[in-house]
Amino acid sequence: xxxxxxxxxxxxxxxxxxxxxxxxxxxxxxxxxxxxxxxxxxxxxxxxxxxxxxxxxxxxxxxxxxxxxxxxxxxxxxxxxxxxxxxxxxxxxxxxxxxxxxxxxxxxxxxxxxxxxxxxxxxxxxxxxxxxxxxxxxxxxxxxxxxxxxxxxxxxxxxxxxxxxxxxxxxxxxxxxxxxxxxxxxxxxxxxxxxxxxxxxxxxxxxxxxxxxxxxxxxxxxxxxxxxxxxxxxxxxxxxxxxxxxxxxxxxxxxxxxxxxxxxxxxxxxxxxxxxxxxxxxxxxxxxxxxxxxxxxxxxxxxxxxxxxxxxxxxxxxxxxxxxxxxxxxxxxxxxxxxxxxxxxxxxxxxxxxxxxxxxxxxxxxxxxxxxxxxxxxxxxxxxxxxxxxxxxxxxxxxxxxxxxxxxxxxxxxxxxxxxxxxxxxxxxxxxxxxxxxxxxxxxxxxxxxxxxxxxxxxxxxxxxxxxxxxxxxxxxxxxxxxxxxxxxxxxxxxxxxxxxxxxxxxxxxxxxxxxxxxxxxxxxxxxxxxxxxxxxxxxxxxxxxxxxxxxxxxxxxxxxxxx
Amino acid sequence: xxxxxxxxxxxxxxxxxxxxxxxxxxxxxxxxxxxxxxxxxxxxxxxxxxxxxxxxxxxxxxxxxxxxxxxxxxxxxxxxxxxxxxxxxxxxxxxxxxxxxxxxxxxxxxxxxxxxxxxxxxxxxxxxxxxxxxxxxxxxxxxxxxxxxxxxxxxxxxxxxxxxxxxxxxxxxxxxxxxxxxxxxxxxxxxxxxxxxxxxxxxxxxxxxxxxxxxxxxxxxxxxxxxxxxxxxxxxxxxxxxxxxxxxxxxxxxxxxxxxxxxxxxxxxxxxxxxxxxxxxxxxxxxxxxxxxxxxxxxxxxxxxxxxxxxxxxxxxxxxxxxxxxxxxxxxxx
Numbered sequence: 001x002x003x004x005x006x007x008x009x010x011x012x013x014x015x016x017x018x019x020x021x022x023x024x025x026x027x028x029x030x031x032x033x034x035x036x037x038x039x040x041x042x043x044x045x046x047x048x049x050x051x052x053x054x055x056x057x058x059x060x061x062x063x064x065x066x067x068x069x070x071x072x073x074x075x076x077x078x079x080x081x082x083x084x085x086x087x088x089x090x091x092x093x094x095x096x097x098x099x100x101x102x103x104x105x106x107x108x109x110x111x112x113x114x115x116x117x118x119x120x121x122x123x124x125x126x127x128x129x130x131x132x133x134x135x136x137x138x139x140x141x142x143x144x145x146x147x148x149x150x151x152x153x154x155x156x157x158x159x160x161x162x163x164x165x166x167x168x169x170x171x172x173x174x175x176x177x178x179x180x181x182x183x184x185x186x187x188x189x190x191x192x193x194x195x196x197x198x199x200x201x202x203x204x205x206x207x208x209x210x211x212x213x214x215x216x217x218x219x220x221x222x223x224x225x226x227x228x229x230x231x232x233x234x235x236x237x238x239x240x241x242x243x244x245x246x247x248x249x250x251x252x253x254x255x256x257x258x259x260x261x262x263x264x265x266x267x268x269x270x271x272x273x274x275x276x277x278x279x280x281x282x283x284x285x286x287x288x289x290x291x292x293x294x295x296x297x298x299x300x301x302x303x304x305x306x307x308x309x310x311x312x313x314x315x316x317x318x319x320x321x322x323x324x325x326x327x328x329x330x331x332x333x334x335x336x337x338x339x340x341x342x343x344x345x346x347x348x349x350x351x352x353x354x355x356x357x358x359x360x361x362x363x364x365x366x367x368x369x370x371x372x373x374x375x376x377x378x379x380x381x382x383x384x385x386x387x388x389x390x391x392x393x394x395x396x397x398x399x400x401x402x403x404x405x406x407x408x409x410x411x412x413x414x415x416x417x418x419x420x421x422x423x424x425x426x427x428x429x430x431x432x433x434x435x436x437x438x439x440x441x442x443x444x445x446x447x448x449x450x451x452x453x454x455x456x457x458x459x460x461x462x463x464x465x466x467x468x469x470x471x472x473x474x475x476x477x478x479x480x481x482x483x484x485x486x487x488x489x490x491x492x493x494x495x496x497x498x499x500x501x502x503x504x505x506x507x508x509x510x511x512x513x514x515x516x517x518x519x520x521x522x523x524x525x526x527x528x529x530x531x532x533x534x535x536x537x538x539x540x541x542x543x544x545x546x547x548x549x550x551x552x553x554x555x556x557x558x559x560x561x562x563x564x
Numbered sequence: 565x566x567x568x569x570x571x572x573x574x575x576x577x578x579x580x581x582x583x584x585x586x587x588x589x590x591x592x593x594x595x596x597x598x599x600x601x602x603x604x605x606x607x608x609x610x611x612x613x614x615x616x617x618x619x620x621x622x623x624x625x626x627x628x629x630x631x632x633x634x635x636x637x638x639x640x641x642x643x644x645x646x647x648x649x650x651x652x653x654x655x656x657x658x659x660x661x662x663x664x665x666x667x668x669x670x671x672x673x674x675x676x677x678x679x680x681x682x683x684x685x686x687x688x689x690x691x692x693x694x695x696x697x698x699x700x701x702x703x704x705x706x707x708x709x710x711x712x713x714x715x716x717x718x719x720x721x722x723x724x725x726x727x728x729x730x731x732x733x734x735x736x737x738x739x740x741x742x743x744x745x746x747x748x749x750x751x752x753x754x755x756x757x758x759x760x761x762x763x764x765x766x767x768x769x770x771x772x773x774x775x776x777x778x779x780x781x782x783x784x785x786x787x788x789x790x791x792x793x794x795x796x797x798x799x800x801x802x803x804x805x806x807x808x809x810x811x812x813x814x815x816x817x818x819x820x821x822x823x824x825x826x827x828x829x830x831x832x833x834x835x836x837x838x839x840x841x842x843x844x845x846x847x848x849x850x851x852x853x854x855x856x857x858x859x860x861x862x863x864x865x866x867x868x869x870x871x872x873x874x875x876x877x878x879x880x881x882x883x884x885x886x887x888x889x890x891x892x893x894x895x896x897x898x
Contacts, residue, residue: 056734062647151618152611230648251647251657252848254734274734278846279856283729287846290721290728454609486609 051543051562053271058278058287058296062251067218067234068203069142070149072156074553077203078297081556082257082273083125084206084240087116087135088197090554095320095371095471097198101130101207101241111192111506112175118183122264124209125245132179137210139177139187141219148221157204157469161195192506195472201554202470212239243558244273252277259558268558281413288312288539295540295547301358301418304537313540316360319369319533320551321416322476323357323465325427326528330457330489333402340526342392343461344382346434347427353532356422360535366519367477369533371551373508374473374515379523389434401435405460407452412445415536416465420445423463423531456486465534470552473515474503481527488527495521565889572882576875583874584636584867588629591866598645598861619645632867642864646856651868655850660743661731662849664761665841666834668769673776674827680777681784681823682816688789696781703778708837712771712844719767726767729846733760764847772841776830783826787819794818821888828884832877 063076068084071077089100099105102116122130142158144166152159164171175188189196199205208218216233238246243263247256255275259267276293278284284296285303289310299307304314325347327334334340349363362369366379393399408424417423421442428438441460443449453462464487469475474482482499484491498521502514540547545561599615616622620631635642641651684696720728732738732745738757740748746765749758791797792815800810838851846852850869857865 054735064648148618151614153615153618229643229650235649251649251654252853253731256734276730276734277848278729279852280843280846283844283846286716286721287728290724292728292730292733455612
């Protein structure tokens with residue numbers, strides 16, 4: 001390598017570079033003309049479809065996995081709902097289960113066996129037939145997971161709902177599955193499980209092609225126990241029976257799906273779906289405004305009016321959420337029921353909702369939304385009454401008030417709480433009104449906040465919420481008040497026992513009165529103040545005529561209606 | 565020459581080793597852990613514990629460090645906790661994007677910075693000079709993300725001249741071989757795709773290139789002023805050599821030395837600046853991924869990426885020194 005050679009080569013390169021730049025610039029101009037003409041032709045050619053059949057939706061993140069059995073996050077489920085279908089679906093616009101791939105089912109008298117009659121003529125995208133054997137293959141797959149696949153971080157929903165695996169049958173709720181004939185499958189359970197049917201509507205329990213599962217090693221979560229790596233199946237070969245089939249996943253960028261031509265049901269207008277990954281909420285809004293996307297989820301309440309004014313469509317889901325103010329009874333004052341009641345009376349929920357929560361939000365009288373089984377009409381309600389709050393405080397011996405830590409998360413937007421800082425300020429001001437001095441405790445949502453609230457007793461009153469996974473009361477009240485939790489710091493064995501009992505009843509009708517009683521008990525005991533059931537909003541371009549909003553996010557894009 | 569390069573490369577090893585240790589300790593000392601970030605608000609304390617056990621975060625730090633280094637030495641950067649894909653793979657798919665963006669930013673900064681600095685120096689003390697100093701000061705003062713935001717708001721949202729985000733219009737069905745989108749477009753003769761990718765790079769490129777631009781303007785200006793007043797230029801002028809020749813052969817070439825160093829150093833800054841620019845423009849490069857890794861405390865990604873960037877930075881520095889050596893005979897003699 002000689003210096004002079006380098007220099008002269010450098011000189012040549014420089015000249016060449018200049019020439020290249022010039023060529024590129026001229027080329028670019030010519031290209032832009034070309035590109036435009038091509039585009040015009042393309043659009044003219046596609047006119048027979050009447051509408052642009054490509055639907056671009058902004059996702060806030062990549063899916064965690066394309067195999068829904070190994071996923072528990074909303075972005076994964078949004079994609080899997082297009083590709084996969086379960087035995088059980090969700091009734092449009094509600095949270096209630098309805099037949100999907102199973103046309104009907106029968107429950108045995110002891111509540112331990114379910115016989116499903118399957119839909120005929122359904123094919124997986126890879127040509128595999130959907131039949132009773134495929135159903136059993138799926139159930140057996142979940143049950144026989146080993147090692148890393150059993151970790152709650154990997155198979156969250158199977159773990160949470162079916163408890164045990166083949167190597168620990170003593171905990172397992174699932175027992176066996178048999179294919180009685182081509183289109184009849186029976187699933188046997190080891191104990192009654194009232195939420196079984198509703199649970200099967202979760203994308204995690206969707207039917208997947210047994211052929212593809214095997215071919216692409218779906219259960220071979222490679223790597224080591226310390227560092228599991230997604231299977232080839234979960235990274236790019238998901239095969240279901242849904243209206244759309246998988247095309248490509250460009251990690252961090254976009255996921256593409258296309259209409260499955262042999263779909264058994266209505267295909268709808270949308271032929272191609274592109275999920276673009278845009279993690280910043282402001283960027284999502286701007287992309288919609290600029291016409292780069294057709295829609296996005298969780299529109300910030302502050303943006304809804306502005307977007308609507310510009311002609312964009314805002315659609316709210318029926319609320320299936322709860323936002324609450326949690327009490328930590330480890331704190332002396334909060335252990336006193338009078339104080340908890342005083343705080344409940346001090347909060348003006350209507351003001352809170354109109355000032356900080358999206359349109360469509362309902363005030364909460366109890367911990368579950370009214371669409372959930374066991375919603376009780378007659379619970380103790382704590383209407384806004386600051387005078388009564390002051391009286392109750394005086395009764396508890398705090399006529400001069402006291403100082404209280406108030407924990408709230410920052411830098412986060414949840415479906416049940418789009419702007420935590422605003423909710424905090426609003427409630428703080430109301431509590432200060434009745435003489436409680438607030439000591440603000442802001443924490444970054446991830447990873448500090450949840451650690452602080454759920455990890456130990458070091459917190460005061462706090463803001464949190466919950467989005468229901470499927471229509472099951474235990475998923476709301478059981479999760480929160482069924483056992484001692486650091487969040488709330490109380491022991492109420494009577495309540496714990498009642499919740500355990502309710503969970504064990506196989507029949508939903510029988511469960512209902514018990515859950516109603518439990519909901520009333522909770523409002524008497526008052527471990528939290530249920531504030532509101534916020535309605536998450538979606539924003540769409542004007543060409544979207546309708547979108548199948550669902551309280552449990554069961555939104556399949558073949559039902560979208562477009563006008564242009 | 566080769567010996568110098570060899571020595572510098574050898575020195576890189578202990579430097580990176582030290583860096584990896586510091587990095588490891590720093591990353592683990594960040595408050596909280598990745599478990600809750602991973603599991604979200606439905607995490608139970610047991611699940612958090614399970615995650616920590618699964619990834620070995622419950623083991624003593626020293627053990628974790630040696631396990632990590634042992635794997636690193638075999639080229640195993642581990643697996644991203646958030647995406648469950650190998651760090652190397654995540655990196656490989658995103659690095660071309662950042663490199664493409666950095667290249668556009670650098671072309672913008674150098675292509676505009678050197679002429680502007682030279683122009684200012686030629687009109688020293690006049691309005692042209694004041695204007696360029698004012699502009700370059702502005703370039704340094706305005707934060708990258710703010711500029712990115714303003715550019716986007718004006719040129720993408722209000723005027724609609726450029727796309728708002730991403731690397732390519734999702735409706736374009738482009739073929740990708742190298743993951744350098746412009747290059748791919750040119751290679752496959754998908755002109756539409758190449759042009760679209762270029763348009764996606766304009767605004768982020770300008771936002772990212774503005775600080776280096778400002779710095780290059782100032783360095784060029786100062787350097788040209790210094791050379792213009794040097795003895796050899798005066799001698800050349802006295803000899804009656806034409807002004808154009810003096811400017812080209814005597815002034816510019818000599819003035820370029822410090823500018824070259826600056827450009828090299830800017831490269832490192834550009835890659836770190838990409839974190840903000842890529843976030844604003846939802847640009848799928850390593851910058852945005854690194855930001856997510858910080859947010860989710862994705863230890864393997866954080867560690868792997870920073871070590872990688874450190875290597876790049878060191879290599880670029882080395883390259884700058886070598887090119888300095890080539891341009892200036894005086895450096896070579898020493």
